[in-house]
Every structure is written in C-alpha cells, then in structure tokens.
Amino acid sequence: MPVLGIDYEKCDNCQICRFACTRYFRRDKEQNKVVFEDPNNLCDSCGRCIAMCKSDAIIYEDVGELLTFDEVQDPSKLISYETIHKFMSAKRSIRGFKNKKVTKANLEKILDTMKYAPTGGNIRTLHCTIISDNEKIKKLSEVVMDAIIASSNPRYSENFIKARERGIDTIFYNAPHVMIIHSRNPGDAMNSTIALTYGMLCAQSLGLGSCWIGLAHGVLSANKELREEFIGKNWHVLGVIILGYPTQIYYRVPPRPDIKTQGLDELE
Template sequence: MALQFQVDEDVCVGCGECANVCPFQLIEMKGDIPAISESNELSCVQCQHCFAVCSTGALSILGLDPSDSITINGSSVEPLQLSTLMKGRRSVRLYKKEPVARQDLDLLLETISYAPTGVNNRQVHFTMIDNPEVMERLRERTYEKLNTIHSTNAYPPGMDYFKQYIADAIENNRDTIFRGAPHMLIASSPKTSPSPEVDCHIALTYFELLAASMGLGTVWCGLGKGVLTMLIPELLRELGIPETHLVGYVMMFGKPDVTYHRTVQRSSMSVNRVQKIG
C-alpha cells in the first residue's frame, strides 16, 4: 500500500511533533512542514504515530482522514476505577447458555485490533466461535477424539498434567476442558513474525479487560490450548487456523453464571526496585 503521506500546509502549525514521535526518525522538517522521502517510505511500519500526534489534524497517511478518528484529548478512565476492574477480574468457569450479543462481539473484536504488536506487524489472527451451536459441535468432536486417546492411553510424553483433567472429563461426563462456555477465541500469529506468542497474549489481555467491563466472563484456557495443539491439532485446521501459525492461547468467554462480590486480597509480590547501578 502506498504511504500517501500528506500534510495540509494551511492547517499545519510546524510543531514538529510528528517528526519527534516517529520511532525510526523517518520524518524530517522541511522548514516548518514535515516530509518523508521516498526511500524512507520503505522503512515505515505504518504505526500511525505521526497521524495520531498531530494536534490540528493536518497530517494524513495511508489515505486516512483525521476527522474519522476518535478524539482522545481529555478522555481518560479514572485510575482507581480501572484498578478495581483489573483487581476484580476473575477466571470464570461457570457460564450461562445464552450467547453474547452480536454488537458486543463486534466491539470486542474491533478494539483488540488496536492491541500493540512487535514492530507493528499486526499479523495476529483471531478465530472466534460466536455461535454456541458450533461451540457445542467442537466440544463433541473434541471429546470423541479424547475418548479414543484416553481409552488406548495414546498420550504423547509430557502429558501427565493434562491426563488427569481429561480423565475427569470423560469419567464424570463434564466439560473440564472448555468449561461449558458458549464462545471461544483463539489468537494465533505467523511463527515467523517478530513476537508471535507475546502479540497474542497482549491482544487477549485487551479482550479480557474490555469483556470484564461489559460484564462478560473469560478464562485463559490452557487445557483447551494443550488439547488442540498437542493432542488433536487436526481440529485447528478444521477451525481455519493456518499451519504456519503459532497458537498463542485459547480464551473461553460468555455471560457468567456466577457473581463475585469483592476482590481477592494479595499479601505479597516480588518487586526489585533498582536504586543504583555500578
């Protein structure tokens, strides 16, 4: 895509903030007007920092119109309110059967597309099951295959931790793996991207915090990830996840069938406050 770096000289105040904020110093001031050379355009990672920092909306890039962006000047979340939300977030393992509304799903997906990625590669791939009937079919397929693996003890080495939960699910006929959640979100990224696993984790953290603010429950599903990646990876292909991708994590979510009334209490944490070096 052409960079389309454009500046409305009648609106630009020549502050130079766009040049200062560019991570790779690709923008230079030609007098009071910012510019980027053709050779520097090739090094642009399209982070849009220059676009976002322009106070007057004089700068456009990638054909974007500044007036279409959300204005953030003066709009912030109260720190204590956000802190309480984060402290009160719980891993939810009890869900109602009803689906999350489409507009809520769309807001969640749109928002996590803004999560940062290494070198702004933006290659995280989100695979969402938004239809509870499809989730139920995945559940059935998963346990059909796990029954075969468990009955023949065909576990690969290093699966002792998972075996106990799979045994519990099969022997007690309960969904220990997916926790009865009506929805699933899998974040994956190309194995060759700069930081595939971290990028996925950041995006899912965005997801869980926004979901918590909407009254939705989430759980980081390590059992689901382990089962799908180590025992029955063929289901990942059926879900449309490319073989060239690393699965960062699996998150189950939905309307919680449990209410938490207070935060937990943490008594200690490991902090190293560096006061001096050398």
Template sequence: MNDENEVTRAIMGRRSIRNYSDRVVPDELIEMLIDMGIHAPSALALFPWSFIVVKDRGMMKRVSEYVKPQILAELKNAKRVGMTQRYLDMVGEERFSIFYNAPSLLLILGKNDAPISDVDCSLCAQNIMLAAHSLGLGTCWIGSARHLEKNPGLVEELGIPDEYHLVASLVLGYPAENPEMPARPEPSVNWIK
C-alpha cells in the same frame, strides 16, 4: 486504591470464569471485543493476529474430547498439589469440558513470521478479557486448548491457516457465578535506583 476508575475496576474485578449460563453472546458483542483486542500494542506495528469464533458446541466438544487425554498425559508427572490435583480430577471426569460449557470460544492466532506474535496476541487477549468483564461477560484463557494443533483434522476443520498458530483460546459467555479473588502472593520486586 481509593480513586478507582473504570480501567482499575476492570483489572481488579476480572476473574477466570469456569461456569457459564446458556445465554448466547451476540455476534455484535464478540465483534466489539475483537475490536477492543486489536487496539493492544503491537511490536513494529505488525498486528500479527487473526481470529476464529466458535459457537458450534459440537466442535467445542470434539476439541475438548481430543485435548483431555493430552492434558492427562502432560500432567501425569506434575506435582499434585492444590489446583493441579483439582484440575486433574476434573479432566478425568467423562462429562467435563475443557471449555466449561461456555457458549463461545475465541481463538486468537499469531502469524508465524512475526517476531513476537505470541506477545502481541497475548496483549490482545488481555484487552479482550478486560473489555468482556467491563461489559458483564466472563472469560477464561484455556491454555490446554493448544494441544488441538497436534490434530491436523481439527486444525483444518477450524480453518487455522498454515501461516498462523494458536496463541490464545478464550471461552466467553455470561457468568453463572462470580468467584472470589484468589489470594495473590506478594510479588518479588527488585528496585534499582
């Protein structure tokens, strides 16, 4: 694309960041990102999202320590190639944090009774990730954090209400690296004209 605009640059430039500086993300900036998120499309205008911001590193460590054995158990029979094997090796390290030592964690919760809250909340998460990138922040969707819902104590400590479930866990911070874009396979497209 020759004529790049701000949105195109954000889409093409965003990367999953797995190495963060210790610089704290101001609360006002996180609030701005959440505001960007809630401008995502929402089926039937139900706006089924709720948010929890975690800046407590001790809490993030407890969640990571609970989740790591869950990941190892889940992936023990997975095909061990490429990224899967590298991830398993990292998770097995004692000091590894599933949150990559990011200073902030944003949990996006979906309302249980909204028909497609997972889709709406995923759109919200994408808005947040693109907005964060455009503001010089890095993000990474930590899919394995979903295992925390198996621990009632963590769910209570995080304040996840009974009428919501975890959809997206985004780490957020100032990048300590700027990784290259990984190769993308050509998409399979079937045109019907």
C-alpha cells in the same frame, strides 16, 4: 494507514511530527519546514504523527476510523485509578456459563477493543477464530481431553477421567464461545497475549466472563490436523479463551502476592 506526506496548507510548522517520529520526518533547513521521507517504505504505520498533529496536516492512506473523542488528549480523565484497579483486580477466570450465546455485536465490540492492543513494530497480523457451535466445542473439548489424558501422568489425568465419566467439560466448561487467536507470523506470540488480555477486560465490561484455556492452546499447537480442522491451514495457534455470560459469582477478590520489585526503595 501508510503516511503519504504533509499537507503544507494545514501545517503550522510546529515540528511535533518529527518528535513523534524521528525516523521519517526531518527538518529541511533550507525550506524551513519538516519533510516526510520514507524511500524504502519502512514506516510501520503506527500513526503517532497523525495522532499528535494538532493541525491534522499528515496525509495518510485512509484505512479505517480515526477516533477523536475529547479525552484522547488525557486518557486519565476517562477512568480513575481506583476504578481501574477495582475493575482489573475483580477480573476472575470464569468457569461456569449460562446457556446463552453472546450477540455478534458484543463479540465485535471485543474484537474492536483488541485491535488497539500494542504489537511489536505495529505489525498487525493477528487472526481470530470464534467457535460458537456447541457440537464443535464439545468435539474440540473431547480431543483436547484425550490428548491430556494420553500425555499426562496418571495422578494428573485421574481427575479429568473422573470428570469426563460424570459428563463434566473440564476443558471449556460448557462455554458458549471459544476464541482462538492465531497468526502466520510466529513473532505474534506476545502480541496475541496482550490482545486477548484487552479482549477479556473488554468482555468483563459487557457483563461477560472469560478464561484462558492453556490446555487447548497446547493441544492445538501440537496437533496439525486439529488446527486444520478447526482453524485452517498453516496457522500458529497463539492463545485460546472461552467467553460467555457467567453463572459464577465472586464476593471478594482473592489475595495475590506482591510482585517482588527492585529499584523502588531509592524512590520517594
């Protein structure tokens, strides 16, 4: 959505754009108007100017849907603290799934929420691979398990070996989908974590369960051939989750320790 300039027919000279973005908007005193200047094409297309302009006077390259629901002005109207606190504290790692695939439409909803996650410098270079073929998931699970058994101390790997002998999938828990987030930009590590967190919360709103699979992330990161087989060439793997309809039910939220915080005591 690169910004192209200002439509002065619409602009009411309120100047909010230059407060939204002090880098590329400036007030031209002689002309008594704001001008957009980005000679080196450095604007990161964050869209703040577009989002804050009441007159819709920012001209930009149209690269997608612009959401304009009423509550966009005050998102706190969409959901109360109590509801979001309950929703987020009730989010558990799910490790048991129904033998039922998630519809493409619901997976698209999850991806459509993930795309609104913040990223450093508004750089949007994340990619996603969804594996839904049971045989492929089983194969990846086996390879991950082999790597863990080979690399961990015997006390840790013992449980994996026993579970495997009993035919239990201790990597993906027979989930119907494995979602891998990857990028060619190594700087995407934090961005991917935030995007997946958005995705998992969105999934919960659709009745789906999810779980981070750090074990698969670690093995995929360390194994080029595996990455190429399951994702393609030259990718950094930045996160792996499983998704599906949960069979596990939680009746209460387990306790969590408070986050030790400095700087609160001096506040009222």
